[in-house]
Amino acid sequence: MIKHLLIIFIILIPTHLTSFCQDKILLINGKILTTNKIYNIDNKSIAFKKNKKSLFAKDTIKKIPTYSVFSIKYSSEEEKIIYQTDSTKGFILNTADMRAFIYGEQYARIKIKANTATIIGFISGAIGGYYQFWGTPLPVVTSLLIGIRSPKCPKTCNSCDFEDYLNNKYFIAGYQDYGSKKKISNSVKGGIVGFLTTSLIISYISNHNWK
Numbered sequence: 001m002i003k004h005l006l007i008i009f010i011i012l013i014p015t016h017l018t019s020f021c022q023d024k025i026l027l028i029n030g031k032i033l034t035t036n037k038i039y040n041i042d043n044k045s046i047a048f049k050k051n052k053k054s055l056f057a058k059d060t061i062k063k064i065p066t067y068s069v070f071s072i073k074y075s076s077e078e079e080k081i082i083y084q085t086d087s088t089k090g091f092i093l094n095t096a097d098m099r100a101f102i103y104g105e106q107y108a109r110i111k112i113k114a115n116t117a118t119i120i121g122f123i124s125g126a127i128g129g130y131y132q133f134w135g136t137p138l139p140v141v142t143s144l145l146i147g148i149r150s151p152k153c154p155k156t157c158n159s160c161d162f163e164d165y166l167n168n169k170y171f172i173a174g175y176q177d178y179g180s181k182k183k184i185s186n187s188v189k190g191g192i193v194g195f196l197t198t199s200l201i202i203s204y205i206s207n208h209n210w211k
Contacts, residue, residue, distance in 0.1 A: 022034040022035065022036065022075055023035050023036070023037070023038055023048075023072060023073065023074050023075055024072070024073040025038075025046070025048065025064075025069055025071075025072050026069070026070045026071045026072070026073065026102065027064075027068055027069055027070065028067075028068055028069065028070050028083070028098075028102065029068075029102075029105060029178075030102050030103075030105030030106040030108075030109060030174070030178065033048070033064075034051060035048040035049050035050065035051060036049050036051065037049040038072065039061060041066070041072075041082070042066065043066055044065070044066060045063045045064060045065055045066055046063065046064055046065075046066055046069055046072075046082075047061055047062070047063045048061070048062060048064075049061060049062075050062040066082060067086075067089055067091075069082040069083070070082060070083045070098065070099070070102055071083065081095060083095060083098055093170065097170045098170075100165055100168045100170040100171040100174065101170045101171065101173055101174035101177075102174060103161075103162050103165050103171055103174065104153070104162075104165070104168075104170065104171040104172060104173060104174025104175035104176075104177075104178070105174040105175070105177065105178040106162070107153075107157075107160070107162045107165075107171075107174075107175055108151075108153075108174070108175045108176075108177075108178035108179045108182070109178065110160075111154065111175075112151060112178070112179045112182050112183075114179075114182045114183045114185075114186040114187075115186075117146050117182075117183040117184075117186040117187040117190070118186040118187065118189065118190040119190065120142060120146065120187060120190070121139060121142060121143060121146070121186060121187030121188060121189065121190030121191040121194065122190035122191065122193055122194035123190075123194060124138050124139045124142035124187075124191055124194065125138075125139040125190060125191035125192060125193065125194025125195035125196075125197075125198070126194035126195070126197060126198045127194075127198075128191070128194070128195050128198075129194060129195040129196065129197065129198025129199045129202070130198050130202070132199065132202075135195075136195075139187070139188070139190075139191025139192070139194065139195060140191070142187060142191065143184050143187040143188045143191060144184070146183050146184060146187045147180045147181070147183055147184035147187075148180075149180075150176035150179060150180050151175070151176060151179035151180070151183070153166070153171070153172045153175040153176065154166065155167075
């Protein structure tokens with residue numbers, strides 16, 4: 001028994017040690033990638049070691065476009081800014097404003113679930129599925145209408161990391177941008193499920209000659 005526990009302990013120790021030595025890659029869309037090692041940074045791409053999902057998995061190298069990265073925060077807490085203002089690529093904000101925008105996206109990821117948009121999308125898709133081909137535009141139009149109205153950014157937050165940014169217009173813009181995309185995405189997914197569900201039910205009933 002003690003021998004087995006010792007083996008497990010030896011296996012888990014390296015995993016826990018590496019988890020405390022992670023570099024963090026902050027993407028423009030607000031997502032954070034963690035890695036044990038960054039191999040190369042150039043104008044086109046950033047190559048890094050993809051974290052293992054299990055202890056016995058093989059090491060893999062992943063590349064992401066450099067333009068999709070805002071910064072890299074090393075395990076030493078040093079931050080390297082990758083983002084550069086470039087109007088030709090749509091990056092018109094300066095570094096400080098883009099950081100606020102990204103923080104807004106991150107806060108929206110925490111706060112916005114868009115369950116209502118999913119339900120509405122499902123219902124519109126189900127109705128559209130009843131009319132088959134002619135009902136196809138219904139869930140599409142519904143998703144577009146849902147995305148028109150931007151979500152309101154909370155004015156207060158309890159013990160959150162973004163309290164100093166809540167009144168920043170770029171933070172609010174990032175929050176609303178992600179929120180609108182999330183609502184549209186959920187509505188589309190719900191619409192597809194609803195449309196297929198109704199279509200399958202109608203097809204099943206037709207094939208069994210139910211009246």
